[in-house]
Amino acid sequence: MTFVLITGRTIVQGSYVERKSHPDYHVEASALHMNPVDMLEHDLEEGSTVLVSSDAGKVVLQARPSTLLQRGELFVCLGPYANHLVGPGTRGTGMPDFKTTAVTIEPTDDPVPGVAELMRRCGGVPYEG
Amino acid sequence: MSGLLIRNAYVIDPLAGIRGEIMDIAILDGKIAEGAGSGCEVIDAQGCLTLPGGIDSHSHVSGTKVNFGRYMSPEDMRAGRTSRRGVMHVTSGYSVPTTFGNSYRYSAMGYTTVLEGAMAPLEARHTHEEFTATPHQDMMANTLFDGNWSVMEAVRDKDLRRTAAVVAWTLAAVKGFAIKLTNPGGTEAWGWGEDLHSIHQQVPNFGVTPAEIIGTMIRANELLDLPHSVHLHCNNLGVPGNYQTTLETIDLAPDLNSRRQSLYLTHVQFHSYGGTTWRDICSKSEDIARAVNNRPQVAIDMGQIMFGRTTTMTADGPMEWRLYMLHHNKWSNHDVELETGSGIIPVYYSRKSLVNCVMWAIGLELALLVKDPWQCMLATDNPNGAPFVKYPEIIALLMSRKFRDKEGEKIDPRTGHYVPLFSLDRELDWYEIAVMTRAAQAKALGITRIGKGTLTPGSEADVAIYPLDPADLDPAIDFEQVMAGFARTRYTIKRGRVVARDGEVIVEGANSTVWTRANVPPDMDLSADREFVKKFEQYYTVRMRNYPVQDVYLPRGVRIDTEVSP
Amino acid sequence: MRVEDVVCTFCGCLCDDLVIETDGKKIVGVENGCTLANEKFMGDHRLKSPIRREGDRWSEVSLNDAIREAAEILLDADRPLLYGWSGTHGEAQSVGVHLAEILGGVIDNTSTVCHGPSIMAIQEVGHPGCTLGQVKNRADVVLYWGANPIEAHPRHLSRYTTYADGFFVKNSFRERKLVVVDVRETESAALADEFVRIEPGGDYAVLSALRAIVRGRGEVITGPVAGVSREQLVRVADLCMKAKFGAIFFGLGLTMSPGKNKNIRNAIELTEELNRHTKFTISPMRGHWNVYGSNEVFCWITGYPYAVDFARGIAFYNPGETTSVDILRREECDACLVVASDPGAHFPRACAEHLARIPTIQIDPHVNATTHLCRLQIPVAVTGIDAEGTAYRMDGVPIRTRKLFDGDHPSDTEILERIYAIVKEAKGA
Structure with missing residues (x-):
């Protein structure tokens, strides 16, 4: 089943904008908001790890139920996790398709990577100082 | 040395x-x-x-709406661009150039002082920031009071001293130079999508008329002894038949100041239309010029239009909406809480448009029919009538009947039927041009006292x-x-x-910003006045303490101090 | 020490009524702030000293060495990209533009991934807007479209709309109708008198339907549009037309969804259409506290609000080509200076990969995702806390932010001026 991934702001994400190494930021930014019925159908519980894949990439996230979403919709707050799934094409506007990325999901036992680890995967070197 | x-x-x-x-x-x-x-x-x-050095007494070059003109018009930015060269920065823009573009182009024409025609007090900081980036001209800002709630309330209460007090506090707070009224009362009405159609119509909810605002502000201006007079953009701009409004407005002007005019009417071309619709619009420059000739207490600028592309921008929001309804290209509007409005649309003045040809003729006629060049300044309401780079062409038209006739051959052949231009023999001389491009401006603005002109x-x-x-x-x-x-x-x-x-x-510039501080007695100091402070606490969205423009925004400020007349 | 009327440098609301208590070295109390403001002012998570990476090793460097190296990297680049700018004051933005100009580089701000499409739409059809006080004092109908102020601009409702009493609207909560249009039933939607839920990607169609109704052509709509019933469309259109003063605020739900700039164009044209019946305004909910300032500063210096390319000597602008995401996607830039933003977190992965590939320099007070991608980071003072300067609110109102105490770090302006001076000398300009 294909889901549509929507990204956007949350107040927790905003609160940690200057502390992206903080564990709470990691939890918020890697939360995969889903309609509870979809979760049930995919045998997911709150906190289950999920491998989410798009044409642009894949990343492991943690499921979180949300009644604000319709079935078939996923929400991840804007940030490095969501951006592992969003493609860089802009259709001549400069703006990627942040609100409508087609993704698939599957349960996984892999852990959710930290922000520094995500950046390492992009070719960076984590600064732990 | x-x-x-x-x-x-x-x-x-x-x-x-x-x-x-x-x-x-x-x-x-x-x-x-x-x-x-x-x-x-x-x-x-x-x-x-x-x-x-040349002085422009009415030009839109800096501030919120000018910059929005750039923001919304990449096509205009592309139409005039130069590379970084020597000490000159990159420039972009034809009708709304970047600040450096304005500054270099004015400098090339010998202009050293420019008055920004309209600054909303709430957004004054922006104007001053752009002044600093306009390095080769000394700058000053007309400050908008046309829809100012505190002014309208004081006028309604027939309280001249309080009207003057609002002006004094505001000019000092925003480091403005002079009082500007743009479609007085009309910009407040536009807050509801309305406009005023006569100077005797009441402003909705405020119980005052444009005539009362204008009359009281002229007296308040003199009470504060400000260097410049009230600077007025009349009601009904661009409306066929509006010359009647303009004549009525000129009649309001008392003669209160021996050094200069008591009322400055700007871009009068846009206010000198006869007829009833766009079909029968005609020139009423003769009526307007006669009124000016009879009243030494009045000075005007031409508001000449020139054929070609430009951008119109004014605090007169309702006028821009009307213009948009004619042109249907793109429209921006920006109303400013408790103070004023504004609008922007691009236009193309065409030689094939009879209306545009009539407008073109009227501006020139005003300059040729006003007898005393000290009463009629050369300006295009840059960029509304045309970008200021057209001034040399306007000078040439005023100095040469032959050139006017030659241009006349290129425009709509019916034009002569609606305008007297082609029967006017007058050709201005070098002296008159010098008056109309610097000396009259220095006198009208009251800046001879700081050595200008x-x-x-x-x-x-x-x-x-x-x-x-x-x-x-x-x-x-x-x-x-x-x-x-x-x-x-x-x-x-x-x-x-x-x-x-x-x-x-060839050098980096270092301009000055000229502003006015009217020193008022304690009974006119509003900084602790309950009603006045309440405006900030309840209705503005900026705190009173964060409203005034800090000194840091005027690295080379020149303050003109005045005292309240006894 | 207690400082009143402090300007909050978090979001585009630029609230200027905070009361801050400091002990002269740090902030110990915040009043009137939202959650985001409290985190911003109370948080103290600064990077202490400039850091530099060689191979896989990070080490501290002196400020002088960091500035020199930053200038050298930029001078060595053929196509440098200078990105960010929305989280700093206008004076620093101005130095940044002149730096890009002298380098012949590209300068872009965060509009590129927030309201860039809105700017493109405004360049097509204009923008009927107003200052926020006009809405507070007059509006009897407010629409939030693809915007979630409760999470992104927490005090927008209390300062300017639903909970803000004004001169002509004495009891705002009762007299002002609130409409929220979104694909999700957000917390903001829960407050609405009318919540319009749209299927993802359906904004353009719904805007077109409303325009048709306002034009008197409602008969062309025969059924639901993108999940919105005909009855609701007619009800909303009617509410708008009967308003004395209506205000639309739109967010990234419109700029980032399919249609992008064309969605905004349609929303603006709906606003224009409504002005034939009553007074209506439309305003983007700008995100960063000074993203609008970066547009303003870029405009008066270069003529364009973002995505300005100086490679040809003149200022050149073409979104889709000179925008950061496109330049990074094409692996075109060979050095990047990031100031006051975090593209590592907020750009698609492919862009982050290119930032890691090239020498990237970051000027920012905090460790963020971009830190791990860069070669050099120079910490600076935080504007609004230990640095001051000009900011432009989301409606264009300029406000001077305040410095609350002297901190340990130089301001963005100071660092950028020093880099500029080295570059200028090297260029013999």
């Missing part, structure tokens, strides 16, 4: 009564002096018309040296040379320094 001697110049300095004499001008430490000192730099100005010793050493030899040229015939000469000075000198040479800017 930095001395500069300009030798053998052909000088016209109307404020000093010099109408064309070969003379030397000495400059020392940024001022015109008796002598320039030994070892000074020498400029040979033989055969060159030499005037005080003249070359007498002690004045600011702002000088424009043009490659034009009045002894050799007949402007009635040589209009092409006149245009080229006024477009590009040989030297533009600002505060004693050569800033532009043959059109190239």
Whole structure:
């Protein structure tokens, strides 16, 4: 089943904008908001790890139920996790398709990577100082 | 000590009564002096018309709506661009150039002082930021009061002192120069999508009329003894038949000041229309000019339009909406809480449009029919009528009937039926042009007191040296040379320094911002007035303490202090 | 020490009524702030000293060495990209533009991934807007479209709309109708008198339907549009037309969804259409506290609000080509200076990969995702806390932010001016 991934702001994400190494930021930014019925159908519980894949990439996230979403919709707050799934094409506007990325999901036992680890995967070197 | 001697110049300095004499001008430490000192730099100005630096008394070059004109118009930005070169920054834009573009182009034309025509007090900080990035002209800002709630309430209460007090507090807070009224009352009505159609119609919810606002503000202006008079953009701009409104407005002006006019009416071309619709619009320049000729207490600027592309921008929001309903291209609007409005649309003035041809003729007619050039200044309401780079062409049209007739052949052939332009023989001379482009502005703005507009010793050493030899040229015939000469000075000198040479800017600028502080007695100090403070606490979205423009925004501020008349 | 009327440098609301208590070295109390403001002012998570990476090793460097190296990297680049700018004051933005100009580089701000499409739409059809006080004092109908103020601009409702009493609207909560249009039933939607839920990607169609109804052509709509019933469309259109003063605020739900700039164009044209019946305004909910300032500063210096390319000597602008995401996607830039933003977190992965590949320099007070991608980071003072300067609110109102105490770090302006001076000398300009 294909889901549509929507990204956007949350107040927790905003609160940690200057502390992206903080564990709470990691939890918020890697939360995969889903309609509870979809979760049930995919045998997911709150906190289950999920491998989410798009044409642009894949990343492991943690499921979180949300009644604000319709079935078939996923929400991840804007940030490095969501951006592992969003493609860089802009259709001549400069703006990627942040609100409508087609993704698939599957349960996984892999852990959710930290922000520094995500950046390492992009070719960076984590600064732990 | 930095001395500069300009030798053998052909000088016209109307404020000093010099109408064309070969003379030397000495400059020392940024001022015109008796002598320039030994070892000074020498400029040979033989055969060159030499005037005080040009002054534009009404131009839109800096601030919120000007910058929005840039923001919304990449097509205009592409239409005029230059690379970084020497000390000159990159510039973009034709009708709304970037700040450096404005500054360099004015400098190339010999202009050293510019008045920004409209600054919303709430957004004043923006205007001052752009002034700082307009380095080669001294700048000053007309401050908008047309829809100011505190002003309208004081006018309604027939409280002249309180009206003046609001003006004094605001000018000091926003470091403004003068009172500007743009469609008085109409901009508040536009907060509800309405407009006013007569100077005797009441502003919704405020119980005052434009006539009352204008009349009271003229008296408040004189009570505060401000350098400039009330600067008025009349109601009904651009409406066929609006000359009646303009005549009624001129009738409101008392004669209260012996040094200058008591009312300055801006871009009067847009306010001199007869007829009832766009189909029968005609010129009423003769009626308007007659009214001006009969009233020395009034001064105007032309508001000339020139054919081609430009951008219109004004605090007159409802007018821009009407214009948009005609043009249907793109429309921006920006109303400012408790104060004023604004709108922007791009336009193209076409030689094939009879209406545009009539407008073009009216501006020229005003300049030719107003007898005293001190009462009619040359301006286009830049960029509304045309970008200021068209001034040389306007000068040439005013100096040459032949040129006017030649242009007349290119426009809608019916034009002559609606305008008197082609029956006017008058050709302005060099002296009259000098008056209309600097001396009259200095007098009207009241800035002779800070040494503007003249070359007498002690004045600011702002000088424009043009490659034009009045002894050799007949402007009635040589209009092409006149245009080229006024477009590009040989030297533009600002505060004693050569800033532009043959059109190239050669130094980094360091302008001043001129502002006015009216010192008021304690009974007129509103800083702790309950009603006034309440406006900020309840209705503005900016705190009173964060409203005033800090000194840091005027790195070279020049303050004119005035005292309340007894 | 207690400082009143402090300006909050978090979001585009630029609230200027905070009361801050400091002990002269740090902030110990915040009043009137939202959650985001409290975190911003109370948080103290600064990077202490400039850091530099060689291979896989990070080490501290002196400020002088960091500035010199930053200038050298930029001078060595053929196509440098200078990105960010929305989280600093206008004076620093101005130096940044002149730096890009002298380098012949590209300068872009965060509009590129927030309201860039809105700017493109405004360049097509204009923008009927107003200052926020006009809405507070007059509006009897407010629409939030693809915007979630409760999470992104927490005090927008209380300062300017639903909970803000004004001169002509004495009891705002009762007299002002609130409409929220979104694909999700957000917390903001829960407050609405009318919540319009749209299927993802359906904004353009719904805007077109409303325009048709306002034009008197409602008969062309025969059934639901993108999940919105015909009855609701007619009800909303009617509410708008009967308003004395209506205000639309839109967010990234419109700029980032399919249609992008065309969605905004349609929303603006709906606003224009409504002005034939009553007074209506439309305003983007700008995100960063000074993203609008970066547009303003870029405009008066270069003529364009973002995505300005100086490679040809003149200022050149073409979104889709000179925008950061496109330049990074094409692996075109060979050095990047990031100032006051975090593209590592907020650009698609492919862009982050290119930032890691090239020498990237970051000027920012905090460790963020971009830190791990860069070669050099220079910490600076935080504007609004230990640095001051000009900011432009989301409606264009300029406000001067305040410095609350002297901190340990130089301001963005100071660092950028020093880099500029080295570059200028090297260029012989």
